[in-house]
Amino acid sequence: MGELFRLRFPNDTSRRIVHVDMDAFYASIEMRDRxxxxxxxxxxxxxPRKTGGKGVVTTANYVARQFGVHSAMPAQEALHLVPRELLVFRDPDFEKYRAVSAQIHQIFHxxxxxxxxxxxxxxxxDVTANHDFSNSISLAVWLQRSIEAATHLTCAVGVSYNKFLAKMASEYNKPGGRTVVTPDSAQEFLADQPIGSFHGVGKKTLPKLIDMHITNGAELRAADPQLxxxxxxxxxxxxxxxxxxIDPRPVEVRKAKSIGKERTYNPPLQSDVAVKKExxxxxxxxxxxxxxxELHGKTVVLKVRDVDFHTQTRRVxxxxxxxxxxAVxxxxxxxxxxxxxxQRPVRLLGVTETALAPMSYQNIDLPLN
Structure with missing residues (x-):
């Protein structure tokens, strides 16, 4: 059945896809600055000691991860996992993180x-059409060095002929590594990968696969596709x-649906005058x-979060x-x-434009007679 599957769904190995994954991104930015x-x-x-136990971990550095702290975990749990003398909480600063991300994406382009x-x-x-680099290793090295020179941050880079393998490759050697998976090496590379590292295998799927005696890539390949x-x-x-x-998905260039900026305030804003200025x-x-x-929008969205973490949005x-x-x-x-x-001191404000269109779409007032 496996051979029939392969013949029915041929493998396109002509592309060259890169996956870049920054190392503990938010935490690394904070460690760079502090x-x-x-x-x-x-x-x-x-x-959580300041929020009544509320809050979720956005990310953690590798020291914290050694104690079992991970993203999406209740922040309260970190208090029980990490010795108090080592533990540091830092409020996320998404305005700063977005600015650094923009630097990195300029390098991608x-x-x-x-x-x-x-x-x-x-x-x-997708760098299939890029012939400026002699091989994939030199491309990966250039990306890592350029990102580090611009931001003083490290990343893992995976290169292969499709998105699935490029992501598997970047995750294979984190932090800071680079891995190239060629068409000739793909099956050998996948064979030893634990089944939990395959995209789509989550908490519910993993035990079911293990019950089927599928624990790695080799056993997954040997399984009947119809089963x-x-x-x-x-x-x-x-x-x-x-x-x-096999992964036929293209690299999708997405058009922006909205463009906005937000900022967290510490200390919080205490007056209407301060809010208006921000x-x-x-x-x-x-x-x-x-x-x-080269875009403009017809809708403005306001986001407000107070010191009690109550968030409201309004749009016009x-x-x-x-x-x-x-006007915005x-x-x-x-x-x-x-x-x-x-009503209460303001912790966060955000302004966003949506209903975007190219600036070539102008406001035109048509004569009525």
Missing amino acids: PEYRKKALVIAHD QVSDLVQPVALDEAYI LERRFGKMGFVLAQHARG LEHLAAMTVAAARKH TAENYFEDET AEAAWQLWVELGRL
Whole structure:
């Protein structure tokens, strides 16, 4: 059955796909900016001792991970896992992280316009048409060195002929490694990979596969594809493909659906005057970012989070496109007024433009007679 599967779904090995994954991205930025954190167990989360136990871990550095701290874990658990003298909580600063991410993505676009961001710290790049590098290793080295020179941060790079294998390759040698999986080496590479490292194998799927005596890539490849599909539906089909190094998905260049800026305040904002000043600043940055992509929008969204972590959003859609930062700031201020102005000190503000269109789409007033 496996051979029939391979013949029915041939493998395209002509592409060259890169997967870049930054090492403990948010935590690494904080350690770069605060070197005293490097020997600490740094957890990017609101300190649960200050929030009544609320909060979730965004990420953690490798010291904290050695104690079992991981992303999406309740921050409260970190208090029980890490010795108090080592543990440091740091509030996430997404404005700073987005700025660093933008630097990194500028480097990606130096090697290809086919870039698919997965998150602020992760992306696929299709470099099939790039002939500036003699081999994949030299390309991976250039990316790592360029990113480190620009940001003083490290990353893992995987290169292969499809997205699945490129991601497996980047995860194979973290942090800071680089791995190339060629068409000739793909089956050998996959054979020893634990089944839990395959994309789509989560907490529910993993024990079922183990019950079927499938614990690694070699055993997954040996399994009947039809049995996998009957047992796991579409995911079973995908697993059968991945076991054979097949992944036809293209690198997708996504058009922006919204462009915005937000900022966390410590100390919090205590007055309407301070809020208005920050809204003007955020509006200016949002419009500048939209113009960089030659876009403008008809909808403005305001996001507000107070010191009790209560978050509200409001939006307004205009008949015409918002032309400049003044118009966006005025719309954001009116939304603030609709929310009732300052009720509690403000921890976070965000301004976003949506309903985007190219700036070539102008506001046109048609004559009525």
